[in-house]
Amino acid sequence: MQLNVNGADHSLDDLEPEMPLLWALRDVLGIKGPKYGCGIAQCGACTVHIDGEAVRSCQVAVGDVWGPVTTIEGLGTPDAPHPVQAAWIDAQVAQCGYCQSGQIMQAASLLAETPAPTDQEIDDAMSGNLCRCGTYPRIRAAIKAAAKSMSEGA
Amino acid sequence: MGRVKTIARRSFLIGSVAIAGGVAFGVWRYKTPYTNPLLADLPEGAAALTPYVRITSDAITLITPRADKGQGAVSVQAALIAEELDVSIDQIKTDFGPPSPAYYNTALAGDAVPFRATDDSWMAETVRDLADAPMKFLGMQITGGSTTVPDGYDKLRHAGAVARETLKATAARLHGVERSALSTETGAVILPDGTRLSYQSLASEAPQTEPVTDVTLRDPSEWRLLGKPMQRIDIVAKSTGTQGYGIDIDLPDMLHAAIRLNPGQGAALASYDASEAETMRGVQKIIEIPGGIAVIADNTWRAIRAAEAITCDWATAPYPAGMADHWQALSDSFTSDAQDSQFRDEGDVEAALAGGTDIEVEYRAPYLAHAPLEPLNATVRYTPERVDIWTGTQVPRFIETNVARITGLDRDRIHVHAEMIGGSFGHRLEDEVVRHATHIAMEMPGRPVKLTYSREEDMAHDFPRQIAMARGRGRVENGHVTAYDLGIAMPSVLSSQMGRQTIPAPGPDLQIVAGAWDQPFAITDYRVTGYRAPELAPISSWRSVGASSNGFFHDCLLDELIHAAGADPLEERLRLCNHAPSRAVLEAVGEMSNWGSTMAPGQGRGVAYCLSFGVPCAQVVEVSDTEDGIRLTRVYVAADVGRIIDPVNFDGLVKGGVIFGLGHAMNCQITYARGAAEQRNFDQYQGMRLYQCPEIELRGLETADKIRGIGEPPVPPAPAALANAIFAATGTRLREMPFDKHVTFA
Numbered sequence: 091m092q093l094n095v096n097g098a099d100h101s102l103d104d105l106e107p108e109m110p111l112l113w114a115l116r117d118v119l120g121i122k123g124p125k126y127g128c129g130i131a132q133c134g135a136c137t138v139h140i141d142g143e144a145v146r147s148c149q150v151a152v153g154d155v156w157g158p159v160t161t162i163e164g165l166g167t168p169d170a171p172h173p174v175q176a177a178w179i180d181a182q183v184a185q186c187g188y189c190q191s192g193q194i195m196q197a198a199s200l201l202a203e204t205p206a207p208t209d210q211e212i213d214d215a216m217s218g219n220l221c222r223c224g225t226y227p228r229i230r231a232a233i234k235a236a237a238k239s240m241s242e243g244a
Numbered sequence: 245m246g247r248v249k250t251i252a253r254r255s256f257l258i259g260s261v262a263i264a265g266g267v268a269f270g271v272w273r274y275k276t277p278y279t280n281p282l283l284a285d286l287p288e289g290a291a292a293l294t295p296y297v298r299i300t301s302d303a304i305t306l307i308t309p310r311a312d313k314g315q316g317a318v319s320v321q322a323a324l325i326a327e328e329l330d331v332s333i334d335q336i337k338t339d340f341g342p343p344s345p346a347y348y349n350t351a352l353a354g355d356a357v358p359f360r361a362t363d364d365s366w367m368a369e370t371v372r373d374l375a376d377a378p379m380k381f382l383g384m385q386i387t388g389g390s391t392t393v394p395d396g397y398d399k400l401r402h403a404g405a406v407a408r409e410t411l412k413a414t415a416a417r418l419h420g421v422e423r424s425a426l427s428t429e430t431g432a433v434i435l436p437d438g439t440r441l442s443y444q445s446l447a448s449e450a451p452q453t454e455p456v457t458d459v460t461l462r463d464p465s466e467w468r469l470l471g472k473p474m475q476r477i478d479i480v481a482k483s484t485g486t487q488g489y490g491i492d493i494d495l496p497d498m499l500h501a502a503i504r505l506n507p508g509q510g511a512a513l514a515s516y517d518a519s520e521a522e523t524m525r526g527v528q529k530i531i532e533i534p535g536g537i538a539v540i541a542d543n544t545w546r547a548i549r550a551a552e553a554i555t556c557d558w559a560t561a562p563y564p565a566g567m568a569d570h571w572q573a574l575s576d577s578f579t580s581d582a583q584d585s586q587f588r589d590e591g592d593v594e595a596a597l598a599g600g601t602d603i604e605v606e607y608r609a610p611y612l613a614h615a616p617l618e619p620l621n622a623t624v625r626y627t628p629e630r631v632d633i634w635t636g637t638q639v640p641r642f643i644e645t646n647v648a649r650i651t652g653l654d655r656d657r658i659h660v661h662a663e664m665i666g667g668s669f670g671h672r673l674e675d676e677v678v679r680h681a682t683h684i685a686m687e688m689p690g691r692p693v694k695l696t697y698s699r700e701e702d703m704a705h706d707f708p709r710q711i712a713m714a715r716g717r718g719r720v721e722n723g724h725v726t727a728y729d730l731g732i733a734m735p736s737v738l739s740s741q742m743g744r745q746t747i748p749a750p751g752p753d754l755q756i757v758a759g760a761w762d763q764p765f766a767i768t769d770y771r772v773t774g775y776r777a778p779e780l781a782p783i784s785s786w787r788s789v790g791a792s793s794n795g796f797f798h799d800c801l802l803d804e805l806i807h808a809a810g811a812d813p814l815e816e817r818l819r820l821c822n823h824a825p826s827r828a829v830l831e832a833v834g835e836m837s838n839w840g841s842t843m844a845p846g847q848g849r850g851v852a853y854c855l856s857f858g859v860p861c862a863q864v865v866e867v868s869d870t871e872d873g874i875r876l877t878r879v880y881v882a883a884d885v886g887r888i889i890d891p892v893n894f895d896g897l898v899k900g901g902v903i904f905g906l907g908h909a910m911n912c913q914i915t916y917a918r919g920a921a922e923q924r925n926f927d928q929y930q931g932m933r934l935y936q937c938p939e940i941e942l943r944g945l946e947t948a949d950k951i952r953g954i955g956e957p958p959v960p961p962a963p964a965a966l967a968n969a970i971f972a973a974t975g976t977r978l979r980e981m982p983f984d985k986h987v988t989f990a
Binding site for chain 1: 475486543617897930933
């Protein structure tokens with residue numbers, strides 16, 4: 091099995107193809123941004139992009155990955171954050187922060203497809219991502235701010 | 245305040261200890277200061293300026309001993325020290341520090357005595373001061389009770405000031421000038437000629453300086469950091485996936501473990517069949533641990549999968565198998581024999597109600613899981629000489645005690661490395677995960693083993709919020725509430741929780757009536773009685789503890805009586821309220837919500853109020869009864885913590901607390917069947933989702949005379965405000981949480 095994660099190729103021939111992508115990323119490749127929260131696609135903490143699409147990596151078998159994988163680490167960095175990450179920093183969204191990698195990956199995918207989402211579109215896209223701390227008001231604000239900054243930057 | 249307070253104040257000791265070219269200053273209460281724990285590992289030429297400040301040649305490190313579960317404890321503790329130390333946040337590092345009795349929590353004690361938070365009488369203050377002593381002598385380093393700010397507000401600023409003035413004294417001595425001629429800014433002492441001497445350059449000389457103990461804390465008008473919007477220290481890491489949590493620990497040669505525990509909490513493993521699991525890939529060892537079985541494997545997924553493949557036979561849970569018996573046990577506890585407290589008994593309730601009642605109702609609050617998003621985990625490396633533990637915890641000293649007991653090693657050989665925590669809500673006040681991880685690691689001496697709970701195991705062994713029942717009745721006369729009688733029955737959280745630490749919890753448990761007995765209302769005949777139900781399922785402190793259920797009970801009964809009286813819900817609360825900051829928060833939400841203005845048919849507005857952890861908090865919730873069900877449209881919330889240290893974090897914690905309170909009230913419960921929790925994951929335990937989140941408007945007031953924490957107080961009024969709003973919109977009174985048992989939410 092070949093896996094491209096954040097632009098780097100990895101050979102994972104020794105792995106069980108049914109191992110969830112989440113655990114291949116975390117325990118085999120040491121990429122810890124995607125989080126384990128529920129294991130059944132109910133919380134969204136493990137959200138990554140495959141071919142640009144937001145997916146729950148706990149539900150994708152590593153043998154079924156159909157394209158390059160981007161994790162939060164590949165979206166942007168502390169020195170060069172993606173506009174969504176920059177908006178998250180500006181709005182100080184995170185409390186415990188554990189869900190935020192998934193929230194940001196979900197939001198980045200939303201804005202890539204829908205650059206100026208309505209409130210309803212934000213609700214629809216983000217409601218699969220659980221935040222136990224209750225940062226939802228700031229998530230909404232950060233998505234709107236990111237949409238604005240991305241449209242101005244475009 | 246009198247003599248007790250004076251003595252306590254005088255005996256604030258400032259000591260200094262010179263060691264290995266460094267210096268330490270202590271800020272400790274009472275005559276015998278604890279050893280500064282930072283001195284143990286201090287490198288040559290470095291200084292540990294108080295247990296909270298460590299300066300080496302290349303870094304200024306502030307010690308933030310209270311756990312950060314997302315509430316921003318690291319940032320607020322650092323800011324309190326930095327304000328007086330005169331360093332900017334971007335030039336310091338932070339460290340949770342080692343567990344130490346020096347970091348005991350003073351403020352927790354003040355809330356454990358039977359005086360209302362609004363009572364500032366001599367007697368109340370004296371007893372609060374006396375209550376510090378056992379906290380100190382037990383070395384209770386605990387994060388909880390919304391105490392990080394009240395506990396650290398003076399202590400941490402004082403530590404910063406002592407360090408600053410002693411660094412100035414060092415510079416004064418070295419350069420032959422008066423200390424008073426020196427100033428400080430951004431990590432440097434400034435000589436009269438403008439020369440900057442960095443704190444790091446002074447560290448190795450500081451031990452030769454007589455410590456400056458006579459410091460005055462700056463007036464808030466001089467603050468650079470506190471009271472102003474701050475950027476959280478962890479915000480960039482938490483927005484870029486680079487924040488490490490306990491679950492992310494990766495050590496050379498590390499193994500991974502998973503567990504299966506008896507879902508009947510506290511009962512044993514009767515028998516098991518691991519024959520399939522033993523053959524599964526990556527499995528290294530399968531062992532019995534107290535109450536269950538553990539799999540040690542080469543990665544998390546293989547360990548969890550193998551653990552799930554084990555067939556287990558469980559012994560019967562030591563509490564009732566089904567919910568009917570749990571409720572019955574509560575129902576049977578409203579007796580004089582089970583009476584735990586009656587700290588509020590004003591007027592003559594019996595006489596007032598002898599002629600009948602206008603309202604007589606029963607309320608229920610279910611067990612609730614903490615369910616933070618980071619599942620429980622702990623990494624332990626055991627050798628016969630030393631144990632290292634990496635985990636997120638609110639009780640590092642309890643962990644030391646328990647791991648010492650399990651391993652038979654002295655506690656100075658137990659090393660707890662505190663990690664950032666992905667949410668807690670009280671979950672990390674329990675240390676069972678560390679005990680299990682220790683048993684597991686002892687099977688693999690020398691190798692670190694990370695135990696990760698599956699979500700299902702985590703939720704099944706959550707030590708949930710208490711189940712509680714309340715019975716209320718009252719009288720109204722001439723349009724006013726005149727008699728109010730509330731009885732609350734629940735098992736003792738304190739006794740269950742402390743019992744697991746083998747710490748006795750004598751006397752009445754204030755949590756049984758917290759958020760009810762202590763409300764600042766003047767009702768002619770007013771009584772709140774606590775009843776101690778027998779131990780049922782093991783329970784633990786859940787964000788706002790007793791008040792999480794009692795805030796709902798107390799305020800909803802008041803609301804029902806007010807409606808029975810035909811009075812306006814806000815006006816009548818204001819009329820009855822006899823505490824100025826509480827009146828102010830009620831008035832604030834009234835103003836923000838334009839209380840009294842007409843709403844469209846099918847819409848409703850409910851107000852609720854609760855004083856908890858010393859903080860008055862009022863909320864107005866607006867709902868709309870739509871075709872899809874009840875939709876929460878707006879929340880207005882006001883709270884008074886005396887002084888807001890960081891308005892950005894305050895805003896986040898209040899709104900998060902409101903959402904936490906509303907979400908659980910809407911759709912969360914833990915129920916037991918055959919002694920096991922029926923809800924094991926977020927498909928059955930949802931909380932609030934983003935699409936359900938109302939707009940929330942907040943006003944923070946700063947009129948109260950004591951500084952308080954804000955982590956918990958926004959939670960208790962939220963369910964009551966929602967229930968009261970649903971009544972206003974639909975005419976349906978909700979007296980049982982979760983509300984989705986009775987109404988549908990859009």
